[in-house]
Amino acid sequence: MRANISEIFYSIQGEGIFCGVRQLFVRFSGCNLDCYYCDTQYSEKCVDYASGRELENPVGIDYVQRVIDSATSIHSVSFTGGEPLLYADFISGLEKTRTFYLESNMSLPEEARKLKHVDIVAGDLKVREALRAGYEEIYERTVETFRILRDSKERVTFAKIVLPEQFDFEDVMARAEGISDYVRCFVLQPVFGSDVRNILKLQEKMLELADTRVIPQVHKYLGVR
Numbered sequence: 001m002r003a004n005i006s007e008i009f010y011s012i013q014g015e016g017i018f019c020g021v022r023q024l025f026v027r028f029s030g031c032n033l034d035c036y037y038c039d040t041q042y043s044e045k046c047v048d049y050a051s052g053r054e055l056e057n058p059v060g061i062d063y064v065q066r067v068i069d070s071a072t073s074i075h076s077v078s079f080t081g082g083e084p085l086l087y088a089d090f091i092s093g094l095e096k097t098r099t100f101y102l103e104s105n106m107s108l109p110e111e112a113r114k115l116k117h118v119d120i121v122a123g124d125l126k127v128r129e130a131l132r133a134g135y136e137e138i139y140e141r142t143v144e145t146f147r148i149l150r151d152s153k154e155r156v157t158f159a160k161i162v163l164p165e166q167f168d169f170e171d172v173m174a175r176a177e178g179i180s181d182y183v184r185c186f187v188l189q190p191v192f193g194s195d196v197r198n199i200l201k202l203q204e205k206m207l208e209l210a211d212t213r214v215i216p217q218v219h220k221y222l223g224v225r
C-alpha cells in the first residue's frame, strides 16, 4: 500500500490539550475541504526531516512503518495533512507500535469507521465562516464522524473549533452542543494572529455546556514546524 506524504518530522504538538508533547508527524497530501484560513501546503516529494531524505511519492507503507518503529522518545505519532482520513486504509494497515494521534476535519464518516483503533482524536468542528459552500452537509457528516470516533475509556477525543474574529455566536454554540456527548472537551483555537475578544466571550458561554479551553497554535509562536 502507498500514500502521498508531504513531510515527516519531529516537533512538539502545538495545538489542543496535548500541547507540548513530542511527536513524530506524518503529513499526508491533499484535502476534501477548502478552509479559507488553511495554513498548510504540500511538497510534491515526501521530505523526511527525521532522516534527512527526500522520497518520490507515493511512499510505501513499509517505509512509514520503519520510521515509526525507529522513532525515539515520542509521546505519539500524529497523522495529519491535508486530510488523513483520505488515507484511512493506509493508516489502518500500519502496526500500532506507538500511540496513534489523528488530526482530522471529521467530515468523512465512512473512512473514520476504518480507524477505530486510534488512541487520540483531535477533531475539528468547522464553523460556517470557515467554508465556502456545503456547510449543512459537512456538519451532518461531522456529527456522525464524532459519533464513530467518540471519546471513551480506550480513546481520548476532543474537538477543536478554529475561530476567526467574527463568527455567528449562536450557531457555533448550537453546533458544539450537537457533538458535546462525543468529546472530552472543546478547544477554541483562534485563526492564527486574530483578535481573541469574541472567543473569550464564547468560552464563557460554552463553559455552561462543557470544559472549554482557549489555546492558540503554540508552535507558531516558537517558530518551529
Ligand SMILES: C[S@@+](CC[C@H](N)C(=O)[O-])C[C@H]1O[C@@H](n2cnc3c(N)ncnc32)[C@H](O)[C@@H]1O
Binding pocket: 031, 037, 038, 039, 040, 080, 081, 082, 083, 084, 103, 104, 105, 106, 123, 124, 160, 162, 189, 190, 191, 192, 217
Ligand atoms: C492543517 S489541519 C490538518 C488536519 C485536518 N485537515 C483539519 O483541518 O483538522 C490541522 C489543524 O490546523 C488548523 N488550522 C489550519 N490553518 C489554521 C490557521 N490559519 N489558524 C489556526 N488554525 C489553523 C486546522 O483547523 C486544524 O485544526
Ligand SMILES: Nc1nc2[nH]cc(C(=O)O)c2c(=O)[nH]1
Binding pocket: 011, 012, 013, 014, 015, 040, 080, 081, 103, 219, 224, 225
Ligand atoms: N507543531 C505542530 N503542531 C501541530 N498540531 C497540528 C498540526 C497540523 O498541522 O495538523 C501541527 C503542526 O503543523 N505543527
Ligand code: SF4
Binding pocket: 031, 032, 033, 034, 035, 038, 039, 040, 081, 082, 083, 105
Ligand atoms: S480541512 Fe484542514 S487541511 Fe483541509 S483545508 Fe481545512 S484546515 Fe486545511
Ligand SMILES: [Mg+2]
Binding pocket: 039, 040
Ligand atoms: Mg499545521
